[in-house]
Amino acid sequence: MATFVSLAPTDVRFPTSRELDGSDAMNPEPDYSAAYVVVSTDADDGLEGHGFTFTTGRGNDVQTAALTSIGPWLIGRDVDEVLNDLGAFGRELTGDAQLRWLGPEKGVIHMACGAVLNALWDLRAKRAGLPLWQLLARMTPEELCDVIDFTYLTDALTREEALAILRGAQAGRAEREAELLIKGYPAYTTTPGWLGYSDEKLVRLSKEAVADGFDLIKLKVGASVDEDVRRMRIAREAVGPDIAIAVDANQRWEVDQAVEWMSQLAPFNPRWIEEPTSPDDILGHAEIRARIAPIAVATGEHAHNRVMFKQLLKAQAIDVVQIDASRVGGVNENLAIILLAAKFGVPVCPHAGGVGLCEVVRHLAMFDFVAVSGSTDQRYIEFVDHLHEHFYDPALVDHGRYIAPTMPGSSAQMRPQSIADHTFPGGPVWAGV
Amino acid sequence: MATFVSLAPTDVRFPTSRELDGSDAMNPEPDYSAAYVVVSTDADDGLEGHGFTFTTGRGNDVQTAALTSIGPWLIGRDVDEVLNDLGAFGRELTGDAQLRWLGPEKGVIHMACGAVLNALWDLRAKRAGLPLWQLLARMTPEELCDVIDFTYLTDALTREEALAILRGAQAGRAEREAELLIKGYPAYTTTPGWLGYSDEKLVRLSKEAVADGFDLIKLKVGASVDEDVRRMRIAREAVGPDIAIAVDANQRWEVDQAVEWMSQLAPFNPRWIEEPTSPDDILGHAEIRARIAPIAVATGEHAHNRVMFKQLLKAQAIDVVQIDASRVGGVNENLAIILLAAKFGVPVCPHAGGVGLCEVVRHLAMFDFVAVSGSTDQRYIEFVDHLHEHFYDPALVDHGRYIAPTMPGSSAQMRPQSIADHTFPGGPVWAGV
Numbered sequence: 122m123a124t125f126v127s128l129a130p131t132d133v134r135f136p137t138s139r140e141l142d143g144s145d146a147m148n149p150e151p152d153y154s155a156a157y158v159v160v161s162t163d164a165d166d167g168l169e170g171h172g173f174t175f176t177t178g179r180g181n182d183v184q185t186a187a188l189t190s191i192g193p194w195l196i197g198r199d200v201d202e203v204l205n206d207l208g209a210f211g212r213e214l215t216g217d218a219q220l221r222w223l224g225p226e227k228g229v230i231h232m233a234c235g236a237v238l239n240a241l242w243d244l245r246a247k248r249a250g251l252p253l254w255q256l257l258a259r260m261t262p263e264e265l266c267d268v269i270d271f272t273y274l275t276d277a278l279t280r281e282e283a284l285a286i287l288r289g290a291q292a293g294r295a296e297r298e299a300e301l302l303i304k305g306y307p308a309y310t311t312t313p314g315w316l317g318y319s320d321e322k323l324v325r326l327s328k329e330a331v332a333d334g335f336d337l338i339k340l341k342v343g344a345s346v347d348e349d350v351r352r353m354r355i356a357r358e359a360v361g362p363d364i365a366i367a368v369d370a371n372q373r374w375e376v377d378q379a380v381e382w383m384s385q386l387a388p389f390n391p392r393w394i395e396e397p398t399s400p401d402d403i404l405g406h407a408e409i410r411a412r413i414a415p416i417a418v419a420t421g422e423h424a425h426n427r428v429m430f431k432q433l434l435k436a437q438a439i440d441v442v443q444i445d446a447s448r449v450g451g452v453n454e455n456l457a458i459i460l461l462a463a464k465f466g467v468p469v470c471p472h473a474g475g476v477g478l479c480e481v482v483r484h485l486a487m488f489d490f491v492a493v494s495g496s497t498d499q500r501y502i503e504f505v506d507h508l509h510e511h512f513y514d515p516a517l518v519d520h521g522r523y524i525a526p527t528m529p530g531s532s533a534q535m536r537p538q539s540i541a542d543h544t545f546p547g548g549p550v551w552a553g554v
Numbered sequence: 555m556a557t558f559v560s561l562a563p564t565d566v567r568f569p570t571s572r573e574l575d576g577s578d579a580m581n582p583e584p585d586y587s588a589a590y591v592v593v594s595t596d597a598d599d600g601l602e603g604h605g606f607t608f609t610t611g612r613g614n615d616v617q618t619a620a621l622t623s624i625g626p627w628l629i630g631r632d633v634d635e636v637l638n639d640l641g642a643f644g645r646e647l648t649g650d651a652q653l654r655w656l657g658p659e660k661g662v663i664h665m666a667c668g669a670v671l672n673a674l675w676d677l678r679a680k681r682a683g684l685p686l687w688q689l690l691a692r693m694t695p696e697e698l699c700d701v702i703d704f705t706y707l708t709d710a711l712t713r714e715e716a717l718a719i720l721r722g723a724q725a726g727r728a729e730r731e732a733e734l735l736i737k738g739y740p741a742y743t744t745t746p747g748w749l750g751y752s753d754e755k756l757v758r759l760s761k762e763a764v765a766d767g768f769d770l771i772k773l774k775v776g777a778s779v780d781e782d783v784r785r786m787r788i789a790r791e792a793v794g795p796d797i798a799i800a801v802d803a804n805q806r807w808e809v810d811q812a813v814e815w816m817s818q819l820a821p822f823n824p825r826w827i828e829e830p831t832s833p834d835d836i837l838g839h840a841e842i843r844a845r846i847a848p849i850a851v852a853t854g855e856h857a858h859n860r861v862m863f864k865q866l867l868k869a870q871a872i873d874v875v876q877i878d879a880s881r882v883g884g885v886n887e888n889l890a891i892i893l894l895a896a897k898f899g900v901p902v903c904p905h906a907g908g909v910g911l912c913e914v915v916r917h918l919a920m921f922d923f924v925a926v927s928g929s930t931d932q933r934y935i936e937f938v939d940h941l942h943e944h945f946y947d948p949a950l951v952d953h954g955r956y957i958a959p960t961m962p963g964s965s966a967q968m969r970p971q972s973i974a975d976h977t978f979p980g981g982p983v984w985a986g987v
Contacts, residue, residue, distance in 0.1 A: 148651045179623070179652035180663060186619035187662070190612070218581045219612035225805070225833065225856060228661015229620070230613060273832040276809040276841070372658070376709040399706040400658065401861040403836060404868055408709070423658060428834040435837055 123164035123200040128237065130188035131157045132181050133173075133535070134545040135476060135508055144317035146343030147371040152178035153508060154545070155476045156185045156233070157535065160240045162200045170244030171534040172236040175447045175475040181545065187233035190220070195237065204245045208268040211238050211453040215270070227425035231450055238451030239481065243531040253484040253531040257452070258298060258491035262287035265492070269457045270427075270450075277431045283460045290495050297491045305522035306487055309337035309367070309501040311474060313356070316341045320355055327359040334520030337365040337392060337501055343373035346382050353389045362390075369395035372423070376405045380412045393417035393441055400424055406438035419443055422472035426450065427457045434465040443472040443503075446481040452531075459489050469494070474505035479516035480532040483523050511539035556597035556633040561670065563621035564590045565614050566606075566968070567978040568909060568941055577750035579776030580804040585611035586941060587978070588909045589618045589666070590968065593673045595633045603677030604967040605669040608880045608908040614978065620666035623653070628670065637678045641701040644671050644886040648703070660858035664883055671884030672914065676964040686917040686964040690885070691731060691924035695720035698925070702890045703860075703883075710864045716893045723928050730924045738955035739920055742800070742934040744907060746789070747773035753788055760792040767954030770798040770825060770934055776806035779815050786822040795823075802828035805856070809838045813845045826850035826874055833857055839871035852876055855905035859883065860890040867898040876905040876936075879914035885964075892922050902927070907938035912949035913965040916956050944972035 138150035155173040162168070174184050194214055195203070203210050214234045215226055223230040246253040257265070262284045271280050310333075313326030323340075330338050340356055342349040349368075356366055368391045374382060379397035386394075394416060398405045400423035410418040421443030424430055427450075433439045442462040444455050462469045471486050473479040479502070486502045494500070502523050509515035514532040517524040526532055543550050571583035588606040595601070607617050627647055628636070636643050647667045648659055656663040679686040690698070695717045704713050743766075746759030756773075763771050773789055775782040782801075789799055801824045807815060812830035819827075827849060831838045833856035843851040854876030857863055866872050875895040877888050895902045904919050906912040912935070919935045927933070935956050942948035947965040950957040959965055976983050 148655070151652065151655075177652045177655040179650065180620075180656045183616070183620045183623050183663060183666075184656060187613075187616045190616050217612065219584065219610045222581070222584075222610040223613045223617060223662050223665075227834070227858065228663060229656050230616060230662055232656075233616075273808065273835060273838070276838060375706065399861045401660070401859065402706060402865065404865050405706070405709060425660065426834065428832045432835065432837050 123162045125160060125195045125198050125200060125203070126163050127161045128188070128192040128195050129159045129161070130185045131540055132185045132545045133157050133540055133543045134178060134181055134551065135543055136550060137507070138178070144315050145341040145369065145371040146316060146373045148177055153476045154178050154181040155535070156181050156188055156236065157540065158188045158236050158240050160195060160237070160244060164200060166248065168244055168247045170240035170247070172238070172240030172243060173447060173477055173533060174232040174236045175478055184229055184233065187229045188236060191233055191237050204241060204248070206267070207238065207241055207245065208270070208453060210241070211268070211450060212270050214238070215450050226428070226450065231425065232448060235447060235449055235451040235454070238453055239446070239531060239533060242452045243533050247530040250529050252526045252528060253452070254487035254491070254525070255298065257484070257488040258294060262291070265456060268453050269460070270453065273428045274431055274457065274461070277435055278461050278464050282464060286460055286463050287492060290492055293495060294491050297495065301487055301490065301525040305519065305524045306483065306490065307497055307501045308335065308504040308518045308521055308523045309339060310335045310504045310506070311339040312504070312506045313338055314340035316344055320352070323352060323355055324359045327356050331360050331364055334522070336521060337367060339367040339369055339395070339503070341371065342368045342386070343370035346385055349382070350385055353386055357389045365392040366390070367392040367395060367419070370397050372396045372399055374398050376408055379409045383413045383416055387416060391416055393419040395419040395443070396423070401429070403429070403432045403436050403438055406433060407436040410438055410440070417441060419470065421445065422448060424448070427454050427461065430458045430461055434461055434467060440467065442467050442469045444469055444482065444485060445472045446478050446485065452485070455485050459485065459493055463493050468499040470500055471502050473503040474507065476508050477512060477533055477535070479504055479509065480512050480514065483516060483526065484531055487525060511535050556595045558593060558628045558631050558633060558636070559596050560594045561621070561625040561628050562592045562594070563618045564973055565618045565978045566590045566973055566976045567611060567614055567984065568976055569983060570940070571611070577748045578774040578802065578804045579749060579806045581610055586909045587611050587614040588968070589614050589621055589669065590973065591621045591669050591673050593628060593670070593677060597633060599681065601677060601680045603673035603680070605671070605673030605676060606880060606910055606966060607665040607669045608911055617662055617666065620662045621669060624666055624670050637674060637681070639700070640671065640674055640678065641703070641886060643674070644701070644883060645703050647671070648883050659861070659883065664858065665881060668880060668882055668884040668887070671886055672879070672964060672966060675885045676966050680963040683962050685959045685961060686885070687920035687924070687958070688731065690917070690921040691727060695724070698889060701886050702893070703886065706861045707864055707890065707894070710868055711894050711897050715897060719893055719896050720925060723925055726928060727924050730928065734920055734923065734958040738952065738957045739916065739923060740930055740934045741768065741937040741951045741954055741956045742770035742772060743768045743937050743939070744772040745937070745939045746771055749774045749777055753785070756785060756788055757792045760789050764793050764797055769954060770800060772800040772802055772828070772936070774804065775801045775819070776803035779818055782815070783818055786819055790822045798825040799823070800825040800828060800852070803830050805829045805832055807831050809841055812842045816846045816849055820849060824849055826852040828852040828876070829856070834862070836862070836865045836869050836871055839866060840869040843871055843873070850874060852903065854878065855881060857881070860887050860894065863891045863894050867894055867900060873900065875900050875902045877902055877915065877918060878905045879911050879918065885918070888918050892918065892926055896926050901932040903933055904935050906936040907940065909941050910945060910966055910968070912937055912942065913945050913947065916949060916959065917964055920958060944968050
């Protein structure tokens with residue numbers, strides 16, 4: 122019998138603020154960071170599980186402290202027992218009455234639970250010798266539903282309805298797996314659109330994106346409407362009428378302000394407006410969507426759990442479900458959200474970027490294609506060309522499509538040298554700052 | 555010029571699980587705890603600001619780590635500048651782009667911001683020589699609105715509307731202050747109703763509550779419907795038909811389950827059902843309320859910020875707004891919530907209990923009476939008779955009414971011996987556990 126012997130967190134920070142990569146209207150100077158965790162066992166295979174929460178710098182220490190607090194749940198437990206029933210372990214962790222008080226199921230403590238669950242999924246996939254997306258895509262509908270916590274969902278999605286959706290997609294799973302391995306999955310790019318970039322850089326990167334095969338790019342907006350109109354015009358002229366341009370306000374607006382601002386951007390035919398207002402404001406998103414139709418509304422990267430996604434869908438507040446690999450309660454909760462989206466017929470277009478989000482979330486989108494939606498229509502995974510070199514199994518995009526990963530695991534594993542260099546505050550990158 | 559010289563957190567835990575005090579359907583064995591913080595200055599007056607976040611045990615270390623992370627915002631700053639514009643300081647703290655990523659405005663990081671802001675309000679009130687409720691009740695409408703962050707509220711409450719509400723209540727402020735000092739503020743008691751108590755204890759404490767002058771008591775429900783019907787019958791028989799009985803499910807139910815369960819408790823005339831389902835489920839609360847009318851729905855102790863309260867009110871999801879002193883972004887955000895409740899005409903009945911919540915939240919209810927609602931009709935502050943002996947200025951209830959505190963400050967300050975005894979894990983109460 123093998124047992125878990127350690128849960129080791131590290132505070133890893135990349136000094137991205139020095140180059141204004143990742144600058145948007147709400148996050149002017151982020152240092153992309155990971156509260157990183159490795160779970161180890163005493164099994165002979167020597168395999169470890171890796172996971173993380175993405176943050177933007179300050180507070181990564183608090184997130185790391187939260188990971189430490191989860192250690193006692195795992196250390197000493199039977200590896201097979203935990204990994205074979207990650208649904209039960211997830212419910213135990215996110216349902217613990219005392220930890221739950223710090224959320225419930227939101228913020229620092231919930232993201233820490235998610236990082237640990239993701240690390241366990243990474244380990245499970247490595248032990249199975251499969252990339253996470255294939256591990257998930259080959260589980261039975263019953264096994265998948267056992268992973269999901271249906272608590273607070275049953276007015277929108279019951280276990281029986283989820284089973285029916287999954288069973289309906291069983292035919293063709295093998296063909297779609299094969300298709301993914303050949304063709305990959307559609308990507309869009311945010312690389313050209315950061316607020317801190319010059320016009321020249323915006324034009325150059327927009328044209329490069331088109332040349333690289335992307336048919337959807339995204340611009341950050343929300344700091345100044347005149348600037349946004351100007352930049353949107355520049356980008357539209359750079360890419361021409363046939364390339365879609367999404368815009369992202371990163372929560373900067375009041376409800377009325379979102380409606381007015383989008384009326385000024387409407388002539389440039391935005392594909393969607395992302396995070397127009399507070400991620401908590403379900404009713405606000407619904408009102409904005411109704412008032413700016415037919416422009417689509419997207420949100421999700423800061424929606425903190427399945428209950429929020431349930432309501433966004435029930436209220437017809439969004440056209441695009443933007444799951445995030447590290448915000449909610451891990452793979453477990455993202456499975457619930459993917460099935461909610463399927464129930465309501467809304468496409469999932471994952472949020473990515475940051476540190477490692479592209480690497481991990483592609484597994485979830487590919488699972489969605491193989492085992493749930495069966496389609497890539499209206500679906501894209503965000504791609505940002507930052508920091509991939511720090512990962513063993515980096516996200517690769519070719520001609521506008523994510524290549525399907527084949528390395529066993531969830532792709533969360535960072536290179537040891539990258540971790541050592543960027544450990545905060547002791548690593549050489551931060552020394553003397 | 556005086557400056558802030560320290561922000562010192564302590565992990566304080568009371569072993570309440572040993573007696574099942576505080577046991578409910580979601581929290582079977584809480585250890586009532588405080589992530590406690592003291593801010594100090596180099597001013598000659600020697601005054602300190604005290605604040606805390608209430609938790610139920612495990613994870614109090616994470617909450618304490620979050621307090622530590624806020625130190626750099628305060629230490630070295632000018633005391634007068636910060637205290638004279640706590641609105642600006644609050645927006646700076648809760649709006650910091652990097653810390654905000656850990657929420658936004660929810661969970662561990664937001665509660666830590668709230669604890670620090672509350673400590674600053676405590677200090678400001680002490681320097682003014684006034685209890686917090688009187689300090690607030692004597693501020694001008696403009697000064698009060700300067701404290702509030704109206705971001706994400708303007709579709710429901712603008713600054714101008716808030717000013718109008720406050721100006722409308724200016725007449726009679728002095729009379730209501732005087733009235734409070736003589737008559738106090740209505741209280742209800744949860745002391746009889748914990749799930750872990752025997753029938754004998756339930757009957758005895760219910761009768762004692764009536765004898766003590768309470769006209770509203772509360773029972774915990776949600777673990778077993780048959781048990782709840784039985785206990786509700788026992789309590790109703792113990793107190794008679796004229797005493798109101800509220801019930802509290804602590805988030806245990808699905809939407810349909812809440813409706814069915816309440817139909818079985820309806821014959822005993824419950825005053826309200828509190829936290830029937832997930833605190834995030836605005837639409838769920840609205841559906842439950844519509845289906846169990848005329849039974850009232852109450853929630854708020856886990857509503858994580860003003861955006862959630864805005865929606866609960868806009869969606870007509872609740873009849874009772876249960877603010878909590880330590881869940882949201884401090885006094886600042888609770889002022890916003892109190893004004894939202896006034897705008898929608900819904901009474902505020904604060905959640906209390908735990909550690910120190912009765913002590914602090916009474917100030918907010920009393921401010922509401924003097925300067926906002928002008929009424930105590932349909933309004934009560936929760937009272938639980940636990941752990942008050944650890945505070946300098948303990949909550950006192952006489953004949954079913956909270957006595958108005960007169961000691962300067964917010965009443966958050968705990969006795970040094972209590973802190974030393976209960977510091978986790980090194981204090982004597984925890985030694986050898």
